[in-house]
Amino acid sequence: GAVVSQHPSWVICKSGTSVKIECRSLDFQATTMFWYRQFPKQSLMLMATSNEGSKATYEQGVEKDKFLINHASLTLSTLTVTSAHPEDSSFYICSAATLGTLGAGELFFGEGSRLTVL
């Protein structure tokens, strides 16, 4: 099956620093990638949708200058949390889809990255 890998899986940083999380599709070309945020005992909250080569579309309430998303190639998308603060601590999950699977609503998920901001 299609494999999506996130890196790092766990990161701790100081308040005010920036952190980059990578999401790679290992064996397929992902035309669309999604970034989610998951709070404890809560559902996955869609943050943004990115299509290869174009700007990401952010959901309402998500600060695009805070959460920078880049989808430079068909196998890589990055999420950069800029000037991180403790309230940004969360579990970030990416997912990817091809043109064929997107229409069917079927996504392939990364393992998630847990960010802790001190």
Place this chain on the structure above:
Amino acid sequence: GDSVTQMEGPVTLSEEAFLTINCTYTATGYPSLFWYVQYPGEGLQLLLKATKADDKGSNKGFEATYRKETTSFHLEKGSVQVSDSAVYFCALSDLGTLTFGKGTMLLVSP
């Protein structure tokens, strides 16, 4: 907007017990419905899906039937195993965007 409501966990069962995890949805269109599973330390993976009313999705002994009249997609398994312990997410897709429920943790003891 679209929403998914699923029963809160954790659901604690003994091995070989019958499992039901309830899921209901609200959608303006005609969504596809999914169950995703997240095993400890892993990413979400698709368990089963149904794309239209009365469809039954099934995989690994789990099944769920798309009930349009009750807007439900309950997950069932006749005999759970310890290896089924995970978090289960019900989701719907309308126009390509997935909306998830909050997830239900299942704990199966030997």
